Amino acid sequence: MSLDSSTTVATGGTAGLRPPGGAPPATGFRIGLAARRLGALIALAVLILLNLAITPHFATMQTLSVNLTQICTIVIVGVGMTLVIATGGIDLSVGSLMAISGALAPGFFTGALFHGGNLYVNIGFGIVIPVMVAGLFGLFNGWLVSSFRIQPIIATLILFIAGRGIAQVWTNGDLQVFKAPEFQAIALGHVLGVPFQVWIMLVFVIAAAWMLRKTVFGRQLLAVGGNEPAARLAGVPVKRVKRLVYVISGLCSGVAGLIVIAMNSAADANLIGMGVELDAIAAVAVGGTLLSGGRATVVGTLIGALIIQLVRYTLLANGVPDAAALIAKAALIVLAVWLQRQERA
């Protein structure tokens, strides 16, 4: 004890001064961080290589199309979810907002509800109005979260419950079957051999990634999630930023709802977007966005969704039942979030 104390005193005088240049460069730490950031990408690469080795007919255009179309709506919703989570929130209402947009659209593009005089005008209305309506409902979420300081999980639970009801009331719960190839092109058309909905998904991912990186709003959004009081004192309009991310999440859900009905040639308010909120959150978590906010990667969400889908596809293609794939997905989520925790510790 006494020996300890004497050495402490001996070095005590100079220890208060920190070396210039801040913390010593932690090279090992940096490499570790990079490895973890790339972790999702590496996992994806491993999965692809594994499949090339063991899954028959894996390297075909069809396999690619199947897997990508499976994740399109999840990723589009996930883009909005990533932004919401980056501010420290969550949006449970996305599935219901998809249902609202999907239920609303047929009335417009078939001209049954409102005839704009021309097929393409009708389709225009059928796309713009449902998406706007979903955005307005997103604004309602944002208003509850920012102005009433209601926890995001409960604020968005309201529309999770009521939103699907609104869609069902609108359609009276009936299945709306339609045939509108010009509208359905948004999901079924192909460009360069790739389904059009995949292009839409990529546009969303790239636009959101670009927005996060390049725009004032993107930076402010991350600042709010990273340290809300500090962001407020630096003049970030915290309430407006929060409202806006929920609006964006609503708009993304609206678009995803349209893609679902276009794929099915039918709008069923009871089923559109059922459970998508959890798939989207899972993709965000696996993709490496911090669930506590402040760091976001939209591309990561795309990769996360791809990993989840590929694990499922790999298992299915190799004769494992779909139900078992759910268990694998559960383990994947726990593992990914646990790794994130280790990183922060």
Place this chain on the structure above:
Amino acid sequence: MANEPLLSMHGIDKRFGLAPALVGAHLDVLPGEVMALIGQNGAGKSTMIKVLNGFVKHDAGTIQFEGKPWAAASPEVAQRAGISTIFQEINLIPFRSVVENIYLGREIRNRAGFLRWRQMTIAAKTLLDEFGIAIDVEAPLGHYSTAIQQMVAIARAVSFNARLVIMDESTSSLDDHEVQVLFATIRRLKQQGVAVIFVSHKLDELYAVCDRVTVMRDGRTVAVASMAEMNKLQLVATMLGRDLAEVRKQGATAFSASARPPGAEVLAVENLAVGRRVTNASLNVRRGEIVGLAGLLGSGRTETARAIFGADARGGGEIRLNGKPVTFTEPHDAIASGIGFCSEDRKQEGIIPGMSVRENMTLALLPALSRSGLVDEARQRKIVERFIADIGIKCSSPDQPIRELSGGNQQKVLLARWLCMNPELLIFDEPTRGIDVGAKAEIQKLIRRLADDGLGVLMISSELEEIVEGADRTFVLRDGRTVSTFDRAEASEATLMDAMAHGTAA
């Protein structure tokens, strides 16, 4: 028995990383004695308390409690062994009833394991009666004032058979009447032979209730005396490490006198009231001058600054900017009008830890840096590089996360956050707290240079030398009121200390 100390801590060393927090500190408390523990921020008193109640482990030194070696692994172990701590933020559960808060963790049960509510209720009532508090013990704790909550925390501690109660800044959120109730409780504890360690920045309170005082500075115990032997001025001088007789030596800080006379008035604050802490604060700032805002902790300095900046709502009074009355509801508005504010809490309210130096520096500037929502990155880079060079920020690159920088460099980035806005008025709350000597001098020089360039500066500081040497004029706050104003010529550490300790509003 009375001469045998209840608690005796000797040669306590503790360091966090490289920085020593305690260097051979000592503290003795006699049974039934109220011991004041004072010191500036960072003097080591809270570390001392944390060592005692088991929150942190000391590196070296001995602790004896009731004549036996003391080693508590955690606050709850300490509590069971007879030392209870009443924290600044009361660590009870506001939603739960008073009874529950007293008995949580050692509920009275019958043989079948069911709770005996009636017995607990009666026991809780009796316990609080001993302190002269008659309240409905079945109501949620949160229904009562902070003072009552504190009393309940004390009652809980005593019912654990505490022989030593530590009160860390217990009075900081109490009003005068509540303080009196708390003091009555402390005196009663004394009668029961319970010793108290009382940490407070309000000197009057120490004289009202304490027997002896231990003063700490820079991790060391610098004085132990009976309260009767030391007057307030001596206390403040010891705390700050100044000899009363010592002639003020020039150059303790890097501030120099102002280069030219001040310009027009930028900011005027009259009769400002904010919450409970600020009742009547008035001050003004002119272009090209540094105005100091002095006062003890809890005198309402920070609250005044936050209200000016629109971070907290003001309860009354007027704020004028360039002669025009203004009302800011959000910091956003204040910034748009050309005000910047560096918070005292760099970690919680300043930096966004995960973001880069570049992002942190330009966070407030972003709207101005952008064209139709797009950040002009070329301009951003140019500005960031200019400020990094200009004020000497040491970082590996502008893209280094700010959390990896030293405190001084973080502070410079935050300073640059406002400078790049080209503001008219900058408010600094403890601009050099927790920053090493070299960086401190640089920041002080920088603040003077800014003022000389025509900026109005309002600077809050607990370090008297910073105020005396840095400020062209100084306003002193005491208990939420402006009590005196000094010109540079009038301000000395002695006059400031006197105003901070005794000053009354004119």
Place this chain on the structure above:
Amino acid sequence: MKHRWSGAGIGVVIALALLIAFGGIRYDGFLGSYNILTVLRYNSMFALVGLGMCFVIMTGGIDLSVGSVAAMASVVSAYLSPYGLLPGLLGGVGAGLVAGTLSGLIITKLKILPFIATLAVMLAASGTGLLLANNQSVAVSYDSAFTTLGQGNLLAAFKPEWIDGDNAGWMGTALGLFFNFPTPAWIALVAYIVGSVVLNARPFGRHVLAVGGGEEASRLMGLPTDRTVFAVYLISGGLAGLAGVILAAQFGAGQPIEGIGWELFAIASVVVGGTLLTGGKGSVFTTLAGVLLLGLIFTILNFENGMGWISLSAYWQSVVRGAFLLVVVILQSRLARTAPA
């Protein structure tokens, strides 16, 4: 202990009373024993899940897995039903306890947020249920007494003959309700009574509320916080398992795809019942009121359509439920802001 009703707690009880009075006055047969017993039988599963959720939320957590755990448990109990009532019951509850253990471990040992931890358990339980059931419903054996757990009336065997007679009077109606009280409703009632006793008369109940009211403060007071948190997920899992048993017994089949959205319905009931989502404050019986309130909205809509005046589709129930939740949540946020600190 004097019982102190929170503002929102009284509110939900009053709202429930008003809704019942409204239904009783407006619709014939609304207060008839048939309707009452049907409502109780159907809602007992939700009541059980809501009770578990109530305990979880009181600690400041959340359990998203309850629906799929109930579905999995219904499959397990359906498989065990040929061996009798008890094996079916224990098997289902046991399956729920396993899931609860998993959630509890992930949350307390791996320190993963309850939201994500129980989301994963939800997927795992759902997958396990589907695997066990081979993606189909599993028929329950009618040879054993198992189905009485869902379809039976516990005391019906003791019912005196005269009660069902034509001139039994109000006494007969009252006793009829008692003797015809559905078995699942008895189970739920007992669960709520036990839950209330545990919450109010056992140290554990106080610790649950303390952890939710301030985890750090609870730890400083020396409470076993991790053990308490673990236990509430165990309870929630067990009760979800019990709900699954009743599901299988009531509808005659283990249903691996049932239970979607139960968790959010349960959360809504708990919040409508006045329990704070942030934890620390809550009541067991107002949660029951919350479940019944949200459940009755469905019944009322049915009756309203039966009147033939207007035709409100059953889908309005979600809209009305959402609106209820909105009102409650906004009131709570107002209360929280005006409450003394």
